[in-house]
Amino acid sequence: MLRNIPAILSPDILHTLRAMGHGDELVIADANFPAYSMGCEVMRLDGISATKVLEAVLTLMPLDSFVPDPAHTMQVVGDAEAVPEIVKEFQGIIDRTADHPAPIATLERFAFYERAKTCFAVIQTGESRLYGNIIVKKGVIPPK
């Protein structure tokens, strides 16, 4: 255990978050997401919701303020305008925790997979709600 570090973040996840640089992207994925097919590092937090993981990650990792869309979720197949409850929760977490909150943008399902393939890593959670996937782009911590 560590002081000031959310206990759900495992040693390998802490290593990855620290190794990521400005503009690198992380996928926080639900339990149905084809994480191992994305070709990047997969870390697992089975049994933990994607919303808890997003909250924990954003307590440590700044969201990028250099781009208009530092966070993306997956569009509902057949209803691109739908906003699932979990996406509303993701937005609330970003609004509460990010230094530079931004509205979440969306990607069509297969465009989301293509974007995920370029990401630094995936954290596969135990999230059982469909469309519980979010890609977050790491920002910078300026000098004090």
Ligand SMILES: C[C@@H]1O[C@H](O)[C@@H](O)[C@H](O)[C@@H]1O
């Ligand atoms: C259609 C969508 O495919 C994705 O890969 C899943 O992660 C979502 O929950 C949903 O089932």
